[in-house]
Amino acid sequence: MSLRGDFERDGFAVVDGVFSDEELQKMKDSMAEIVGNMDLAEHPKSVFSTYDEDKHTSDDYFMNSSDKIRFFFEEGAINSEGELKVDKEVALNKVGHGLHFLDPTFREMTFHPKVQEIFREIGYEEPEVVQSIKKKIGGAVTDHVDATFLRVDPVEHLTGVWIAVDDATIENGCLSFIPGSHKETTALDYRFVRTHSQKGPLLKFIGTRPTYDSSRFVPVPIPRGSLLLIHGLVVHKSEQNTSEKSRHAYTVHVMERRNTVWSSDNWLQETADYKFPNLYTTEP
Numbered sequence: 001m002s003l004r005g006d007f008e009r010d011g012f013a014v015v016d017g018v019f020s021d022e023e024l025q026k027m028k029d030s031m032a033e034i035v036g037n038m039d040l041a042e043h044p045k046s047v048f049s050t051y052d053e054d055k056h057t058s059d060d061y062f063m064n065s066s067d068k069i070r071f072f073f074e075e076g077a078i079n080s081e082g083e084l085k086v087d088k089e090v091a092l093n094k095v096g097h098g099l100h101f102l103d104p105t106f107r108e109m110t111f112h113p114k115v116q117e118i119f120r121e122i123g124y125e126e127p128e129v130v131q132s133i134k135k136k137i138g139g140a141v142t143d144h145v146d147a148t149f150l151r152v153d154p155v156e157h158l159t160g161v162w163i164a165v166d167d168a169t170i171e172n173g174c175l176s177f178i179p180g181s182h183k184e185t186t187a188l189d190y191r192f193v194r195t196h197s198q199k200g201p202l203l204k205f206i207g208t209r210p211t212y213d214s215s216r217f218v219p220v221p222i223p224r225g226s227l228l229l230i231h232g233l234v235v236h237k238s239e240q241n242t243s244e245k246s247r248h249a250y251t252v253h254v255m256e257r258r259n260t261v262w263s264s265d266n267w268l269q270e271t272a273d274y275k276f277p278n279l280y281t282t283e284p
């Protein structure tokens with residue numbers, strides 16, 4: 001099957017051997033520098049969890065990160081005094097959401113000719129990069145579709161790119177998918193949205209959280225340097241990393257801008273000075 005055929009049938013597809021060991025090392029070095037320069041005093045120690053619904057400060061920190069490099073910590077990494085219980089490298093869950101244009105290395109990897117080629121193959125005409133995240137893994141990521149968090153109309157005009165910076169294995173928390181579930185998604189009312197309020201929670205979940213049959217998930221281990229394309233409606237998750245091996249990944253989300261409306265209720269928005277960059281025409 002072709003890449004496009006696999007992707008349309010399963011809602012995900014593996015592309016092997018996209019990034020060289022040198023490129024992966026460059027991403028690791030860049031991230032080490034970003035984390036090394038992080039001054040915790042400048043950041044609320046907001047613990048990011050997909051269930052964290054009610055903290056104004058952490059909502060604000062999260063909501064206004066589309067054009068910044070901000071830091072989100074593992075659940076349980078912070079004590080009741082707001083201090084880190086472990087080294088900052090270990091405490092961090094993810095860094096985002098503007099690495100793709102603010103950091104030269106992640107910019108180079110995002111607007112990489114090989115990534116552009118992949119989007120041409122799946123038929124994207126005006127792809128725009130809406131967010132980028134560097135993730136480690138500690139805790140599990142519960143089952144979800146990305147359209148819950150990033151909504152476009154038509155709803156299927158969103159694709160995630162999950163780049164394995166380390167080998168992603170069953171032991172260290174690779175992604176699992178329900179193959180073909182992008183064609184059967186019914187629970188589209190479940191969304192993570194802005195409240196548009198000035199105080200209290202700035203973000204909330206609306207609708208009913210769907211439940212999925214856990215026996216239908218298929219783990220998809222991939223070697224470092226390979227990437228996974230993730231359809232915005234395919235159900236996926238990752239398990240906790242129970243091994244000693246790290247599982248670093250770099251992800252970007254891309255929308256097809258052509259004939260598409262970006263929801264004004266999305267947590268993530270363009271700003272007066274920042275527009276989502278086009279994958280095909282932006283200089284790496």
Ligand SMILES: O=C(O)CCC(=O)C(=O)O
Nearest residue numbers: 135141146160162238251
């Ligand atoms: O990295 C993970 O564990 C989850 C990633 C994910 O859900 C995504 O990139 O859409």
Ligand SMILES: [Fe+2]
Nearest residue numbers: 144145146236
């Ligand atoms: Fe996801």
